[in-house]
């Protein structure tokens with residue numbers, strides 16, 4: 001994946017400048033952020049900007065596998081170390097020698113495995129499972145998690161000493177809803193990308209379409225936005241992506257302004273009506289005929305209600 005990190009928000013620009021700074025030396029980096037915020041992309045970018053670029057970059061997902069298997073994947077094993085160990089196997093630490101190892105979802109690693117990892121980080125040496133030979137390696141570690149490790153430490157689920165070993169520099173990627181100014185650039189980037197893939201050159205997005213993406217709070221972050229845009233590119237039947245190309249939850253109008261218990265904020269019925277008409281118009285991507293049909297009124301009445 002040679003994707004590019006997109007985002008003009010200060011937080012993303014700051015993260016990118018931190019990436020360039022940490023990339024050039026071997027400092028251990030901990031990348032934190034909710035699921036789908038781009039942690040893996042950041043790890044790959046650090047690797048690509050580092051002097052270790054020509055060497056291997058290995059990723060290991062600490063959440064997806066049981067801890068015995070994880071340890072065997074990290075440290076390798078000797079023949080006969082356990083049932084099924086039919087031959088000697090090198091682990092990631094050995095294979096990543098001189099290169100970079102990305103420990104993804106580190107917050108899900110068992111305490112026992114954390115202890116073993118700590119030793120490698122402190123001494124840069126370990127033994128294969130079932131082996132006596134001490135193996136020395138030179139590996140740059142990047143770790144990522146969507147958990148709050150300080151909370152995990154309090155709960156007794158994460159070793160504090162390991163945390164400080166990993167967290168020499170932390171790069172935190174805030175959720176997309178806290179940097180909505182990145183949405184338009186991300187959307188344009190994904191549209192261009194998928195338009196090429198699905199052979200729909202010149203596909204654009206209408207302003208109503210963009211507006212509905214700006215109104216959503218993106219619990220699944222950039223990954224969810226990317227999926228929604230991909231789907232819309234596939235479904236779109238015009239030259240522009242419109243709100244109806246998005247799933248229901250994104251098209252649904254959010255809470256109306258004025259929904260408040262405070263008297264001052266109560267809207268008049270005609271204000272309310274005008275606002276609702278605008279919402280429907282947004283939903284139809286500005287198509288007044290369609291909006292009038294949906295509202296079951298005459299197009300002329302619709303224009304009057306909009307004050308046009």
Ligand SMILES: Nc1ncnc2c1ncn2[C@@H]1O[C@H](COP(=O)(O)OP(=O)(O)OP(=O)(O)O)[C@@H](O)[C@H]1O
Pocket residue numbers: 003004005006007033034035036037038039040041042146186222223226
């Ligand atoms: N700033 C960005 N610019 C472009 N694409 C991005 C950006 N952030 C995330 N993406 C895209 O969003 C998707 C999710 O990113 P990534 O896998 O790096 O997230 P993650 O934080 O590792 O998520 P998880 O915690 O679920 O593993 C990927 O397809 C990635 O290309």
Ligand SMILES: [Mg+2]
Pocket residue numbers: 039040104
């Ligand atoms: Mg990830």
